[in-house]
Amino acid sequence: MTNASKSIADETKYRKVKSFIKSHGITGFKELNTRQLKGKLWEIKISQNRIMYVIADSESVYFLHACKKQKGKAEKFELDKAIKRAKSSGLL
DSSP states (O other): OOHHHHHHHHEEEHHHHHHHOOOOOOGGGGGGGGEEETEEEEEEEETEEEEEEEEETTTEEEEEEEEEESSSSOOOOHHHHHHHHHTTTTTT
16 A cells, blocks of 8 residues: 555545544544543544544534554654643643
8 A cells, every 4th residue: 555545544534533423422432442641631543543632521522633653652742742732722
């Protein structure tokens, strides 16, 4: 698979997750592969990709950062980006 094909495949996976969340709401997160990173900050795992997010309330989810996993867990600088964005938005 070429890099362009991988990018398209990754984008398709992101769109499917976004569509799933739109149709299932907050309860849909129970069916996704997620884990808590720090406090209110969570991640969705999609093969080698990660989407970091905060659930603000029963109606609001904020997607803060997406990245490709390089090692066994999210890189510290990727986590720091998501934390900085959450803090600047008043979510953490």
